[in-house]
Amino acid sequence: MRAVREELGPEGRVRIDANGAWNVDEAERAVHALAEFDLEYIEQPCAAVEELAELRERIAYLDIAIAADESVRKADDPLRVARAGAADLLVIKAQPLGGVHAALDIVAQAGLPAVVSSALDTSIGLSMGVALAAALPELDYDCGLGTASLFLADVTASPLVARGGALPLERPRPSAAELDRVAADADRRDWWLDRLRRCYAALELTRG
Ligand SMILES: [Mg+2]
Structure with a gap:
């Protein structure tokens, strides 16, 4: 984290994703250790909604945002994390949530800011993420959709690659x-x- 912060400088927005790996004590310790690096948010530090809620209370004074990903995407009830006040923002992926309209509904009902991310999709899938991002009434956080460049191949001749940090709102054809x-x-x-x-x-x- 220190190396990343040094590389990006004070302007860089740094996020970390624990994929639910920590219990509340471990997460609290990690948050303290990482506080000096001025994180934009910590994603899914713990697996359970109850744990996220407790952690959020414990670290409230630190002003570090907690994002929920698996708690939305893999939950029977994607809104529970918002109702429980267990996150400051939601990571939203169109495909696992049932498409652009379903994802828009979830964001609207949750009433929390959203980060639109890919699930490492092809450019066809990424374009759905771009459509979702473009349709959201507010987009306070950068999207995590610049993942086409991680692929060696794609299903379209013109992959959706970010230029200057931006993706075009278009629908690539396979x-x-x-x-x-x-x-x-x-x-x-x-x-x-x-x-x-x-x-x-x-x-x-x-x-x-
Ligand atoms: Mg994640």
């Missing part, structure tokens, strides 16, 4: 050649098709 180049083998394709069928059936059930 290209047959690129799709061929990254095609899965037959077993893997069948596995995905089977998974899609199971998910679709589950969604039908939920909709009643």
Whole structure:
């Protein structure tokens, strides 16, 4: 963290993501140790909503924001973390939350600032994140959507790569050649098709 802060200088906005790995005591200790580096926020320091709420109370005097990611994305009730006052902001990913409209609904109901992030999607998926970010009435935090550059290949000939820190609001088209180049083998394709069928059936059930 010290090296990152030195590299970015005082202007750099630094975030850390613990992926829920700490218990409350460990998280509190980490927050104290990291306080000098002036973090923009700490993402999912603990796994449970109750732990986040307790941590947030314990470190309230430090003025370090807590972001919830897994508590939104992997929870049966994505709004519980907001209702419990357990986070200062939410990390929002369009795909796992059911798409742009569902994600917009969650942000509106939560009443908390949102960071729109990718789940390491192709440029097609990233463009959904950009659409979500553009549709939010307020966007106080930088998005985490500049991940196309982490991929060696994409499914489009014109990947959604950030320039000057900004992504264009456009809908890239998949290209047959690129799709061929990254095609899965037959077993893997069948596995995905089977998974899609199971998910679709589950969604039908939920909709009643
Ligand atoms: Mg995260």
